Amino acid sequence: MSTVEQPDRETELAELVEQHRARRAEGSERRHYDLDDRGFNEVPKKWRKFYRHWLGAGDTLAPNEIICPVCKVVIRSVKEIRAGDRLYCMPCMSRLLVVEADDGTLVPEVVY
Amino acid sequence: MADFLSQYSIQRWLEMCPQGYLEDTVYGHSPELKEPVILVGNETLREESIRTTVQLVVGERCALAASSGLVNAAPDFPSKRFLATQTLDEARHVEIFTRRLFDLGVKEDDLESTLDEFANPNLVKFAEVLLEKVEAGDFIAGVVGQNIVLEGMAFSVFEMLEAVSREANPKFAETLTGTIADERRHVGFGENRIGSLIREHPERKADVEKMQAEMTYHMLATFADSFRGNAAVVEETRAVAAAEGFGPETAEWHGTDLAAASPEEMEAILADTVLGEFKTRLGRIGLEYQSPPVPA
Numbered sequence: 001m002s003t004v005e006q007p008d009r010e011t012e013l014a015e016l017v018e019q020h021r022a023r024r025a026e027g028s029e030r031r032h033y034d035l036d037d038r039g040f041n042e043v044p045k046k047w048r049k050f051y052r053h054w055l056g057a058g059d060t061l062a063p064n065e066i067i068c069p070v071c072k073v074v075i076r077s078v079k080e081i082r083a084g085d086r087l088y089c090m091p092c093m094s095r096l097l098v099v100e101a102d103d104g105t106l107v108p109e110v111v112y
Numbered sequence: 113m114a115d116f117l118s119q120y121s122i123q124r125w126l127e128m129c130p131q132g133y134l135e136d137t138v139y140g141h142s143p144e145l146k147e148p149v150i151l152v153g154n155e156t157l158r159e160e161s162i163r164t165t166v167q168l169v170v171g172e173r174c175a176l177a178a179s180s181g182l183v184n185a186a187p188d189f190p191s192k193r194f195l196a197t198q199t200l201d202e203a204r205h206v207e208i209f210t211r212r213l214f215d216l217g218v219k220e221d222d223l224e225s226t227l228d229e230f231a232n233p234n235l236v237k238f239a240e241v242l243l244e245k246v247e248a249g250d251f252i253a254g255v256v257g258q259n260i261v262l263e264g265m266a267f268s269v270f271e272m273l274e275a276v277s278r279e280a281n282p283k284f285a286e287t288l289t290g291t292i293a294d295e296r297r298h299v300g301f302g303e304n305r306i307g308s309l310i311r312e313h314p315e316r317k318a319d320v321e322k323m324q325a326e327m328t329y330h331m332l333a334t335f336a337d338s339f340r341g342n343a344a345v346v347e348e349t350r351a352v353a354a355a356e357g358f359g360p361e362t363a364e365w366h367g368t369d370l371a372a373a374s375p376e377e378m379e380a381i382l383a384d385t386v387l388g389e390f391k392t393r394l395g396r397i398g399l400e401y402q403s404p405p406v407p408a
Contacts, residue, residue, distance in 0.1 A: 042293045044127040070303055071296035092300025093116050110396055112307030
């Protein structure tokens with residue numbers, strides 16, 4: 001009887017990650033978000049929905065959010081944030097470039 | 113050039129600050145809020161509040177002198193314009209913290225003598241190191257000292273004080289919230305403006321780093337005086353507050369419960385937070401954090 005070799009879990013996961021990366025590289029559709037005003041009053045009204053305060057322990061970031069490394073405000077995008085995105089932090093005027101860290105997390109770098 | 117300032121204008125500052133988070137405030141807080149009666153009525157609590165507020169006035173007077181001095185030293189008009197708004201921010205901070213001293217019962221005629229009596233000598237030296245650079249017209253050192261070192265320290269100190277005051281003293285907490293919002297712009301300017309200038313003038317690194325080490329030394333000495341050196345008073349104040357039922361049950365800040373922490377623990381968490389921020393911010397703009405000698 002012939003046997004079919006089953007892929008091990010590690011290989012399966014590696015393939016899934018590769019597929020995920022490939023989809024991202026192809027520019028697969030991003031999730032969009034409707035932003036609500038979270039009471040951040042440090043910028044003019046028109047832009048308030050794009051920011052919120054970090055609430056400390058217990059708070060978590062959504063896929064469309066990232067913390068400004070300069071002023072610690074949470075920046076909110078209408079799209080899921082991905083590596084290569086450019087963001088602007090109005091409260092501290094910093095321009096940020098999102099990069100992928102070695103561990104796969106997204107981190108904002110300040111562009112001077 | 114200061115391209116990051118292309119979106120910044122006096123109009124933007126008006127919309128963010130006076131017409132934004134300061135709208136409907138009086139001296140930085142909601143008009144109906146007052147200092148807690150117990151804080152004004154109990155001599156131990158009042159004196160400790162005055163001591164803390166005096167350090168804020170001293171720090172903000174230094175920031176006012178530095179930012180106004182840097183207007184003329186700035187090499188481009190966008191930076192001058194930003195520093196003009198920062199000058200008004202700092203003048204406001206001096207005013208609101210001075211007003212708090214009056215609310216705590218300090219007489220206007222006694223203001224200067226109260227500042228002389230309670231100002232921490234190490235904080236005064238910290239300010240002198242910075243103002244020497246500003247008076248010499250040294251824009252790079254002045255902005256690093258003012259907008260990264262001084263403002264970086266103020267950012268964490270204000271956050272810590274706000275966490276402790278949020279429940280027990282909403283008036284002071286609101287006052288601090290507005291100043292923290294101002295500090296975001298100030299540290300943003302410091303990093304973004306100096307980030308590009310340091311790349312253009314790498315020969316200035318050693319001199320600027322030496323100033324940072326000197327300022328850091330005096331800052332740590334100020335923290336040591338305020339917590340370890342003042343431990344008996346801090347503990348007594350806490351005991352009096354507890355007996356009066358005043359103060360928060362818990363006040364979480366950077367993983368530490370400030371309501372239960374010893375003066376040594378409070379000093380450690382503040383110093384670790386500020387130094388961690390210094391290292392990160394300086395590293396981002398191409399400067400290497402210099403450890404100062406440990407204050408006695």
